[in-house]
Structures are given as C-alpha cells and as structure tokens.
Amino acid sequence: MDKKYQNRRDFIKHLAMTGSAVALAASPWLGAFGSSAQSVRGANDMVRMAIIGTGSRGCELLRHLLTFSVAQNIRIVALCDNYNPHLLDAVKLCKEKELNPQSYADYRVMIEKEQLDAVIIATPLYCHAQITVDCLQTGLHVFCEKSMARTLEQTKWMYDTHIATNKILQIGHQRLFNPVYLEGMQRIHDGKLGTIGQIRAYWHRNNNWRRSLPNNDLSYERQINWRLYKEYSAGLLTELMSHQIQVANWALQKTPVSVMGTGSIRYWNDGREVNDNIALIYSYDDGTQFVYDSMTSNKKYGLEEQILGSTGTIEFEVNKQYLETPAAAPGIQQLINDVEHGIFDKLPIGGASWVPETAVNYKGENIVDSTNYMDTSLQLEAFTQFVRKGSAPEKILKEGYNASIWTMLGEIAIEKGEKLSMPKEFII
Amino acid sequence: MKPIIITSKSIKKEFYIWLVLFVCATLLNVYSIVKYHTNWSELYSQLGYVLAISIVFYVVIGVVRVLMQSVKLFKK
Numbered sequence: 001m002d003k004k005y006q007n008r009r010d011f012i013k014h015l016a017m018t019g020s021a022v023a024l025a026a027s028p029w030l031g032a033f034g035s036s037a038q039s040v041r042g043a044n045d046m047v048r049m050a051i052i053g054t055g056s057r058g059c060e061l062l063r064h065l066l067t068f069s070v071a072q073n074i075r076i077v078a079l080c081d082n083y084n085p086h087l088l089d090a091v092k093l094c095k096e097k098e099l100n101p102q103s104y105a106d107y108r109v110m111i112e113k114e115q116l117d118a119v120i121i122a123t124p125l126y127c128h129a130q131i132t133v134d135c136l137q138t139g140l141h142v143f144c145e146k147s148m149a150r151t152l153e154q155t156k157w158m159y160d161t162h163i164a165t166n167k168i169l170q171i172g173h174q175r176l177f178n179p180v181y182l183e184g185m186q187r188i189h190d191g192k193l194g195t196i197g198q199i200r201a202y203w204h205r206n207n208n209w210r211r212s213l214p215n216n217d218l219s220y221e222r223q224i225n226w227r228l229y230k231e232y233s234a235g236l237l238t239e240l241m242s243h244q245i246q247v248a249n250w251a252l253q254k255t256p257v258s259v260m261g262t263g264s265i266r267y268w269n270d271g272r273e274v275n276d277n278i279a280l281i282y283s284y285d286d287g288t289q290f291v292y293d294s295m296t297s298n299k300k301y302g303l304e305e306q307i308l309g310s311t312g313t314i315e316f317e318v319n320k321q322y323l324e325t326p327a328a329a330p331g332i333q334q335l336i337n338d339v340e341h342g343i344f345d346k347l348p349i350g351g352a353s354w355v356p357e358t359a360v361n362y363k364g365e366n367i368v369d370s371t372n373y374m375d376t377s378l379q380l381e382a383f384t385q386f387v388r389k390g391s392a393p394e395k396i397l398k399e400g401y402n403a404s405i406w407t408m409l410g411e412i413a414i415e416k417g418e419k420l421s422m423p424k425e426f427i428i
Numbered sequence: 429m430k431p432i433i434i435t436s437k438s439i440k441k442e443f444y445i446w447l448v449l450f451v452c453a454t455l456l457n458v459y460s461i462v463k464y465h466t467n468w469s470e471l472y473s474q475l476g477y478v479l480a481i482s483i484v485f486y487v488v489i490g491v492v493r494v495l496m497q498s499v500k501l502f503k504k
Contacts (some may be wrong), residue, residue, distance in 0.1 A: 328468045331460030332477050 027152065041388045048116050049077040052107045052131055053123030054090035061088055061122055061172075064377045066097050068422050074386050080104040083223060085214070105130055111138050118168070118387045119382075121145060126232040129154035132169065135162045141168035143383045147242035148404035150232070155404045156426055159397070170383050171400025173246045177382060180319045181247070184307075184367045187321065188251050193309025194324075199290045201244040202308045203236070203314035204298040208268060228272035234411040235274025236263075236294040240303075240411065246403035247305045247316065248290040255402045256282040256290065256390045259410050260419040267297035280410050315364075319371050322364035340355055362367060401428060449489065450482040 022336070025232065031177040041047075051058055058081070069076060076094060081087040082105050100187050104110035111119070111134065121131050129149040134156075135142050149155040162169035175181045209227050211221045226232035227239060230377055249423050261280030270274045276297065282290035307314040313322040326336065386392035405426050413420045451484055454471075457478050 328464065328466060330474050330477070331462075331464040331466035331476045331479075332457045332470065334464045334466075335456070335460035336477075 011248040018181055022103060030307055041390070044073055045388060047072070047074045047118060047384050047387050048077045048114075048263045048307065049074055049118050049120060050080060050098045050101075050110060050114060050116050051076065051090065051120045051122065052080045052110070052135075053121060053127070054079055054081040054086045054147075055122065055124075057085070058086070058120075058122035059089050059093060059377070059398040061120055061380065062093055064374065064380055066093065067362060067377060068098075068381060076101050076296045076386055078102040078104060078110050079118060080107045080110045080278045082106070107340075108134065111135060111140065116140055117382070118143065122155075124226040124236075124349050126226070129158050132158050134170065136161045136165045137165045139165070140389045141383075143170045143172065145172040146246075146400060146403070147234075147238040147407055148400050150234070150238075150408075152405060152423070152426055154410045155181065155401060155408065159401050159428060162397065166391075168383070168386050168390075169397050170379075170386065170392055171397065171404070172376075173243065173396075173400055173403065174379045175243065175247055175316075176250070176399060179368050179373055180371060181250075181316055184316055184321070185250060187367075188307055188309070188314065189253065192312065193307060194311035195309060196252065196288055198288065200243075200308065200311045201248065201290070201304065202301060203240040203244065203294045203303040204299050204301050205296045207296060207298065208270075209235075210268075210270065210272070225272075228274055230273045233274060234407065236276070236278050236296070237407050237411050240294050241278075241280075242403050242407040244292065244303075244305055245290065245406050245410075246302065246399055247291070248282065249402055249406070250399060251307050252284055252286075252288055254284055254286075255422070257285050257404065258283045258407075258419050258421045261292075261414045262417070263414040266295075274426060275414070280413070282406065282410070290389075313364075314367065316365055316367075318368050320364040321367050322360070322362060324333055326362055326364075334351060352419045398428065445489065446482065446486050449485040450478070453478045453481040453485060456481065 012167040047103050049067075051062055054062065062079075063072060063077070065076065068074070076099060078101050079087060079094070080103070081090070084105070087103055091101070091103055102110070102114065104113075107119075119135050121128060121135070121142060121144040123131060124149060128144050129151075132142050132144050132149075142162075142281070144158075149158055158169065188196065192237045209225075213222050213224055222229055222232070227235060233239065259280060259282045261278060263275035263278035265272065265275055277295045279293040280291075282292070284290070303317055305316045307316075309324075313324075314320070315322075329337070383392075405422065409420050409422065439440070457471065457474055461468060467473075
C-alpha cells in the first residue's frame with residue numbers, strides 16, 4: 001500500500017476532470033458504483049463485515065478496508081482463520097485502529113453467531129466454493145478473492161448459488177476498478193487501436209513460492225504451502241494468469257473458443273506438484289489470439305498485458321499507449337537530428353544488407369496522468385456500495401466467472417496436452 | 429586595472445547582431461516546416477527551440493569575432 005488512498009468520490013471526480021467520464025458511463029459496474037440510485041439501505045447505514053482467511057492476502061484486504069472503514073461506516077465485526085498466527089496478525093492490525101472484532105477458527109460458527117451483512121473471503125483457493133456457498137445461503141453478500149474456485153464444477157456451483165439466493169457475489173479482479181484499465185479499455189472498445197490481432201501477457205517472477213513452516217513442523221506443509229499442491233491450487237494459472245485472462249476477455253468483450261498449452265516444473269524441483277513454467281494460447285472466434293506465459297525463475301520482464309492493435313499498442317501495467325505511426329517531431333527538431341546524424345553517424349562501408357527488426361524505440365504516451373489510486377481499495381469500496389444497494393452489476397461476476405472457467409480449462413489443456421473448448425454446461 | 433566601459437552603443441550593436449541571428453533561426457524553422465511538411469503552428473510552438481538556436485549562433489559568432497579581434501591585435 002505505497003500509494004495514497006483516494007476514495008470513490010476522488011476517483012469519479014478525477015475521471016470526469018480528465019475527460020474519462022465516457023469510461024465511467026460505458027462501464028456498467030462503474031456506472032452503478034458512481035450512481036446515487038435507490039439503495040436497499042441508506043447511503044450511510046453501517047455495513048457489518050467479517051473477513052474469512054486472514055493470511056497475507058486477507059490481511060492486505062483488511063489494511064485497505066481499515067483505510068476507509070470509518071469514512072464509509074464499515075464495521076469489521078469478526079475475523080476468522082483456522083491458522084492462529086494469521087488470525088493474530090489480523091487482530092493486531094485491528095487493535096492498531098482501536099477495533100476489537102471477534103475471532104473465530106470456524107467460519108460456520110462465525111456466520112451463525114454474528115449479525116453480518118457481508119463477508120470477505122481470502123482463504124486458499126480450494127476453500128472458496130464451500131465457504132462462498134455457505135455464506136450466500138445464509139443470506140450474506142460475498143466478496144471472494146480470485147481465482148473464483150479450484151474446479152469448473154465449483155465455479156459453476158458458486159455462480160448458481162448466487163443466482164438462487166440473489167445475493168451479491170463479487171470476485172477480486174481489482175483491475176476492473178483501475179483508472180488505467182478503464183481508460184485504456186474505452187480506447188480499445190472505441191477502436192482507437194484498430195483491429196486487435198493478438199494480446200500478449202506474461203507474469204515472470206524469480207522467487208520460491210515455498211514458505212517456511214513453523215518450527216519446521218511438516219504437518220503444516222500442505223496448510224502453509226497449499227499453492228504448491230494440485231489438490232488446492234493450479235499454481236501460476238490460478239494465482240497469476242486468472243488476472244490476465246480477465247483483462248484479455250475484457251479487452252475483447254468476449255470469451256475464448258479454445259485453449260491449448262504446455263507446462264513443466266523446470267527449476268523449483270523440490271517436490272511441488274504445480275508447474276513453475278507455463279505457456280498457453282487462447283483463441284477467440286474472430287481469430288484473435290491471447291498468448292500467455294509465466295515462470296518463477298526469471299523476473300527481467302516482470303508482468304504485462306500487451307494489447308496489439310493494427311494502429312496502436314497498449315501496455316496496461318506501465319500505463320502506456322503506443323501508436324503504430326507516432327506523430328512526427330516538430331520540423332526544427334527533425335532538422336537538428338538530421339544535422340547531428342550527418343555529423344556524427346558512421347558511414348557504413350560494406351555493412352550488412354539486412355537490418356534486424358528489433359523493437360520500435362518509442363516511449364509512447366501515458367494512458368492516464370495520475371496512477372495514484374489503489375484499485376484494491378476502490379473495489380472494496382465498490383463492494384460496500386453494492387452491499388448498501390443490495391445488488392451489483394452482473395458484469396463484474398461474469399468477468400470473474402469466465403476468467404475462472406478459462407483458467408481451469410487452461411490447466412486441463414496442459415494436463416491433457418489437448419486443445420480444449422468450453423463445455424456447454426459451463427456457459428452462462 | 430583598466431575599467432571596462434560598456435556603452436549603450438555597444439549594447440545596441442550586440443542586440444542587433446542577436447536579432448539578425450534570431451531572424452536567421454526563425455528562417456531555419458520556416459525551412460524545416462517546409463522540408464518536413466510539419467504544421468505552421470510550429471512558428472510559435474517551437475519559439476523556445478528558435479530562441480535556443482539563436483543563442484547558440486550568437487555564441488558561435490561571438491567566438492569567431494573574438495578570434496578576429498585577437499588576430500587584428502596580434503598584427504598591430
């Protein structure tokens with residue numbers, strides 16, 4: 001949380017001031033986020049929340065919530081985790097703000113005992129579905145971290161329960177609330193990048209996902225290192241790629257028709273089950289390809305989503321747009337450049353007849369002026385508003401659902417070594 | 429040490445020299461607009477560049493003038 005918190009009002013004001021109000025109107029979730037439509041509850045009524053799963057991500061969400069909980073009249077009523085050190089970390093964060101929520105080791109006891117409006121679920125992936133379904137069926141609104149669930153069936157089960165209970169289910173794809181993405185997506189959807197031929201995305205890290213165990217007690221191995229075991233996680237796919245397939249689907253306003261891929265344990269050969277090195281290609285019905293790779297043994301290129309259009313390129317993570325034919329520099333500057341080249345450039349004598357087509361050396365323009373927003377805070381604030389209204393735009397959940405389904409299909413495609421399409425029963 | 433007296437006449441002379449060089453730089457801007465088919469609004473939007481070029485010209489001319497004066501003094 002290295003950025004200064006700017007709330008929903010600042011965010012909407014900024015969008016309007018920078019001419020991005022069109023993005024606001026065109027994004028159904030943001031439209032609802034900003035509107036003053038009739039709410040089930042008063043705009044200032046207290047929202048009673050609990051957090052289930054207070055590990056690193058759960059505590060991060062708690063920190064974000066605490067930045068605006070007073071201003072937004074949110075009361076963090078309870079915290080729940082079955083691993084006590086994590087629970088104590090979250091209790092400590094609350095105590096620093098002079099809050100004293102109840103602690104639970106079992107979420108079922110918590111939702112039965114406490115008067116809650118909503119829960120935030122940040123447990124390991126394999127627990128998402130059961131906890132979400134139980135909470136929705138108890139009448140609670142749910143914010144669940146991405147990726148949505150561990151299997152195709154669980155993902156559909158969560159969606160169906162949301163429909164049956166008519167309670168909010170929001171999945172934590174924070175880029176949906178990020179001004180850079182909102183403005184960039186508007187440009188893509190307005191055709192300013194021309195025809196999108198390919199979307200490339202990658203997430204490269206050079207770190208070991210294995211965490212140390214308390215007192216080296218191996219009985220904690222699967223509880224602490226759940227990300228490394230297929231029973232609980234699909235590794236790079238669910239932890240990282242699910243964010244980026246969501247961006248690709250959002251950019252193209254459609255879902256893929258097929259996926260093929262490959263993966264391996266290339267570097268971290270330490271008994272883990274999930275791949276540390278994956279590459280996938282998703283195809284869309286118009287011929288667009290989403291080309292993806294992720295690894296954990298080299299971080300030079302970090303992460304990026306590159307939208308490659310016939311007239312321009314967007315790189316979201318660095319807030320940049322590049323035109324295929326950038327505007328020429330002013331004449332006087334071109335003249336000076338030419339004179340400089342004439343004086344200082346070496347004359348090639350018998351040089352290579354072929355010049356390598358290396359990347360265009362052009363720095364591009366910023367998509368938005370200010371990136372001083374914390375999209376995680378904005379999405380949680382939006383969730384609070386949705387809870388007060390009693391409903392959220394379905395588009396948000398559909399983004400999370402399709403990202404989860406296609407992430408799972410990517411995993412199956414890698415395991416089977418086949419090109420897969422979406423089974424009909426999972427189409428919503 | 430002999431005091432250096434800068435007369436208003438010499439200031440005017442230097443100003444006129446710079447003005448001529450500024451006009452030259454502006455003409456160079458016009459030439460580059462025509463040559464590279466860029467926008468005529470660069471006549472004012474690139475004034476900063478033109479000003480900088482005129483100063484560079486003035487410094488270059490100044491060096492040449494100092495050298496010429498030195499040669500003259502040396503011949504005497």
